[in-house]
Amino acid sequence: MTVRISQTADVQQFFEQAAGFDQPGGDQRMKTVVHRVLNDSIKIIEDLQITPEEFWKAVNYLNDLGRRQEAGLLVAGLGLEHYLDLLLDAEDAQAGHVGGTPRTIEGPLYVAGAPVSEHFARLDDGQDPGTVLYMTGQVRDTEGQPLANAVVDVWHANTGGTYSYFDPSQSEFNLRRRILTDADGRYRFQSIVPSGYGCPPYGPTQQLLDQLGRHGQRPAHIHFFISAPGHRHLTTQINLAGDKYLHDDFAYATRDELIAEIHFSEDAKGPRADIDFDFVLQPTAAPEDQTRRERVRALEA
Ligand code: DHB
Ligand code: FE
Numbered sequence: 001m002t003v004r005i006s007q008t009a010d011v012q013q014f015f016e017q018a019a020g021f022d023q024p025g026g027d028q029r030m031k032t033v034v035h036r037v038l039n040d041s042i043k044i045i046e047d048l049q050i051t052p053e054e055f056w057k058a059v060n061y062l063n064d065l066g067r068r069q070e071a072g073l074l075v076a077g078l079g080l081e082h083y084l085d086l087l088l089d090a091e092d093a094q095a096g097h098v099g100g101t102p103r104t105i106e107g108p109l110y111v112a113g114a115p116v117s118e119h120f121a122r123l124d125d126g127q128d129p130g131t132v133l134y135m136t137g138q139v140r141d142t143e144g145q146p147l148a149n150a151v152v153d154v155w156h157a158n159t160g161g162t163y164s165y166f167d168p169s170q171s172e173f174n175l176r177r178r179i180l181t182d183a184d185g186r187y188r189f190q191s192i193v194p195s196g197y198g199c200p201p202y203g204p205t206q207q208l209l210d211q212l213g214r215h216g217q218r219p220a221h222i223h224f225f226i227s228a229p230g231h232r233h234l235t236t237q238i239n240l241a242g243d244k245y246l247h248d249d250f251a252y253a254t255r256d257e258l259i260a261e262i263h264f265s266e267d268a269k270g271p272r273a274d275i276d277f278d279f280v281l282q283p284t285a286a287p288e289d290q291t292r293r294e295r296v297r298a299l300e301a
Contacts, residue, residue, distance in 0.1 A: 002049065006042040015039060064204040072108030073205045077216060081105040082252035097232070099142040100280040104253045106235050106292075107223065109163045110155060112300035114176035121177040123154065123191035125170075130159040130192030131264070135275040138185045139226060142282055146185025150228035150281070153178045156194040156221070165298055193262070193273050196220045196245055209250065216250045219243035222260075224279065225292055231281035232289045238277055 005011050019035035020026050044050065065071050075081050085103055092098065115121070124130075139150040155176040157163050164170035175194070179187045199206040199216030206216045220243050226234040237253055238260035239246055246254055263274045284290060 002046070004046050006039070006046050011042070015042070061204060061208075068200070068203050070200070070203050070205045073199060073203075074208065076105060076107060076251040077199065077205055077209060077214075079252050081107075097282055097284075100232075100282045101226075101234055101236055101278075102255050102257050103234060104236050104255055104258055105251060106225075106295070107237075107251065107253070109166055110223070110225075111163075111165045111173070111176060111298040114153065114155070114173045114178050116151075116178040116180065118180045119182040119186070120188045121179045121190075123156075123175050123177050123189055124158075125174045127171070127174075128158045128192050130194075132269070132272045133191045133193045133262075133275065134188070134272065135191065135222070135277065136186065136188040137277040137279065139181050139187065139228065139279045139281065140185055141231060142280055146181075146183075147228040147231065147281065148181055148183045148185055150181040150185065150187075150226060150231075151178055152181065152187045152279075153225040153227070154189065155223045156191070157197055159192065159195050161195040161197045193240075194220050194222065196243060199250070214250065215248075217245045218249050218251055219245040219254065221253065222275075226279045226281060227290065227292075228281060229290065230283060230285070232284045233292050234279065234281055235292060236279070238275070240275075 015035065015038045016022070018038060020031045021035065045055070065074060082105055085105060088103065139147045139152065141147060155163065158167075158170060158175060160167075162170070164172065164174035164176060175191060177189065179189060181187050197218040199209065201216075209216045220240040221237045222240075223237045224234070226236070236258060238258050239249070239254045241259050241261045246259065260275050260277045265272055265274070
């Protein structure tokens with residue numbers, strides 16, 4: 001027998017009170033959102049006949065997620081961060097903002113304030129014995145004009161698949177730099193070929209993925225924020241061709257236009273890898289479109 005009470009006047013009025021509808025203070029937007037969350041939650045409880053045991057398990061899961069700082073990981077793994085990209089893409093298409101390099105998820109591992117250099121940077125501190133990587137490319141606008149002094153803010157994992165700052169064994173800002181493009185819009189860097197990322201194996205994100213029968217792996221990839229005055233800020237990544245997880249990314253970041261070929265060869269100093277990848281930005285006059293979206297990020301003011 002299914003008992004339903006969520007749509008009764010008493011329960012409806014009760015959750016309107018819980019969301020502060022009868023209070024003069026507080027924030028209207030927050031009241032609207034919280035009311036909707038409560039209403040949808042009680043519908044889920046009734047529709048799926050969630051038991052008290054399941055309910056308290058979920059509450060405890062949220063505590064675990066926060067304790068391990070994995071909420072950002074979980075929203076990516078459940079496809080919600082990618083969904084935000086799809087929604088922004090659809091809004092852009094409707095507004096006629098088309099062309100240029102596609103956006104893809106930022107992920108939870110950016111650190112603000114990486115060292116800045118002109119035209120070239122070496123990203124690695126020399127401690128990781130990975131294959132030497134040389135990457136270069138040009139930043140242009142959708143008319144094909146090179147963008148000088150564009151900021152290429154790049155970050156990636158080491159050969160263990162971990163990121164400096166979050167992995168305290170790495171040096172400060174290892175594999176993180178901001179590079180200003182030259183007069184021809186070009187940037188260059190030397191680094192090491194990154195490995196793919198895997199969710200912490202005993203963390204709450206992987207625990208949930210296990211219950212969905214899913215893995216928590218990402219292909220090898222390199223993150224970028226690309227920005228230039230008068231142009232829309234771009235949050236993107238390249239995903240390296242040939243990776244086993246290229247089309248099986250647990251965070252759904254791979255897009256066809258963002259697959260980068262990587263060429264392995266040998267020079268006088270040993271094995272090396274080369275990537276050539278250009279970025280194309282859309283023009284905009286709106287200042288708020290020229291910066292990254294607000295989000296809590298490590299070391300960001
Ligand atoms: C996620 C994204 C990354 O780029 C990464 O290296 C790890 C996790 C994520 O979206 O969860
Ligand atoms: Fe990443």
